[in-house]
Amino acid sequence: MKQTRRHFRLQIDSSIKRGGSLAVAGTGCTEPPPPHSLAMAAGERSTSGGSADRRRQILDAAIRVFAERGFHQCRVSDVADEAGVAYGLVYHYFKSKEEILNTLFLERWQLMLDAIAEIDARDLPAREKLAQVAAFIVDSYRHDPNLMKVIIVEVTRSSHSFGARHLDKIQEAYDGIARIVERAQREGTFRNDIPADYGALFFYGAIEQLLTAWIFAMLPPTEEEFERAKQLVVDALCSGLELEPARA
Numbered sequence: 224m225k226q227t228r229r230h231f232r233l234q235i236d237s238s239i240k241r242g243g244s245l246a247v248a249g250t251g252c253t254e255p256p257p258p259h260s261l262a263m264a265a266g267e268r269s270t271s272g273g274s275a276d277r278r279r280q281i282l283d284a285a286i287r288v289f290a291e292r293g294f295h296q297c298r299v300s301d302v303a304d305e306a307g308v309a310y311g312l313v314y315h316y317f318k319s320k321e322e323i324l325n326t327l328f329l330e331r332w333q334l335m336l337d338a339i340a341e342i343d344a345r346d347l348p349a350r351e352k353l354a355q356v357a358a359f360i361v362d363s364y365r366h367d368p369n370l371m372k373v374i375i376v377e378v379t380r381s382s383h384s385f386g387a388r389h390l391d392k393i394q395e396a397y398d399g400i401a402r403i404v405e406r407a408q409r410e411g412t413f414r415n416d417i418p419a420d421y422g423a424l425f426f427y428g429a430i431e432q433l434l435t436a437w438i439f440a441m442l443p444p445t446e447e448e449f450e451r452a453k454q455l456v457v458d459a460l461c462s463g464l465e466l467e468p469a470r471a
Contacts, residue, residue, distance in 0.1 A: 277308070277312070277316070278316050280306050280307075280308070281302065281303075281306045281308065281312075281313055281316055281317070281323070282323065282326065282327055282330075283306075284302050284303075284305035284306035284307075285302045285305075285306075285323045285324070285327060286327065286367075286369050286370050286373055287305055287369055288301050288302050288305050289324065289327075289369075289373045289377060290368075290369035290370075290372045290373050291369075293376075293377075294320070294324055294373070294377045297320075298320070299313050299314070299319070299320050299323075302320070302323065324373075324377060324378070325388075325389075327370075327373065327374075328373075328374060328378045328389060328392075329389070329392065331370065331374065332374070332389075332392055332393075332396070333392075335359070335360070335363075335396065336392075336395050336396060336399060338356075338359050339356055339359075339396065339399035339400065340399060342355045342356055342359075342403075343399060343402055343403050343406075348407075348412065349403055349404065349406065349407035349410075349412055349413060349461075350457060350461045350465070352403045353400070353403060353426060353457050353460065353461065354453065354454075354457045356400065356403075356426075357426075357430060357452075357453045357456050357457055358453050360430050360434070361430065361433070361434075361449050361452055361453050362449070364434050364437060364444075364449075365444075365446075365449045368437065368438070368444065371434055371438070372438050375431060375434055375435060375438065376438065378393075379393055379431070380435075396427065397420065397423045397424060397427055398420075398423070400422075400423035400426055400427055401419040401420045401422065401423035402419075404419040404422040404423060404426075404464065405419035407464070411466065412465060412466065413464040413465060413466070414464055414465070414466055417463070417464060422460065422464055425460055425463075426456070426460050429456050429459070429460070430452075430456055433452050433456070
């Protein structure tokens with residue numbers, strides 16, 4: 224397990240410059256996932272063989288069903304039908320529909336936390352680190368909007384159920400971004416009068432609102448808009464945080 228995790232981290236470190244996403248293979252996307260993505264990362268962490276493949280098949284089907292119908296409106300049998308497996312086989316891997324959603328969130332979210340940590344560990348200016356985090360999240364939606372819709376609608380914005388249950392994990396993402404801001408403050412790049420945790424909230428909140436706008440068709444989900452969003456989020460935040468705002 225340690226060797227696999229180390230290999231995964233090396234893969235992230237070598238490919239992060241080229242961009243990445245939270246995309247997951249096998250969800251119906253026709254284009255290859257970005258080199259630094261959940262598609263790659265999940266593959267590195269999973270074991271080979273029929274059992275792991277079947278489990279992934281069920282999870283991928285659940286993403287599509289939850290995104291299309293909503294978690295509370297679908298049944299385990301719907302997931303089984305979408306995956307093309309027997310109803311009882313789903314219960315071989317997961318005890319309930321709730322466990323499927325929990326697994327989806329925890330596995331995918333942890334990969335994003337790892338990616339944020341890898342980005343923070345690089346010897347880069349804070350603006351570039353935040354740009355890479357923004358690119359990772361936006362590209363996640365670009366490659367697999369269903370996955371991001373499930374994570375946002377069914378978990379992170381579900382304050383009375385799954386969101387409350389996973390609040391600590393959600394907070395870890397904010398903390399990771401706050402560390403980037405805090406380090407820049409110590410180095411004299413960012414202002415000290417704006418708390419780092421506020422900076423993290425502004426940054427992630429802006430990105431999540433963009434994702435929500437794409438999910439509900441408030442913004443056009445085009446390649447041009449994706450690239451524009453990455454740049455504008457970072458420019459807007461850093462222009463307010465930097466002592467001498469960088470101009471493109």
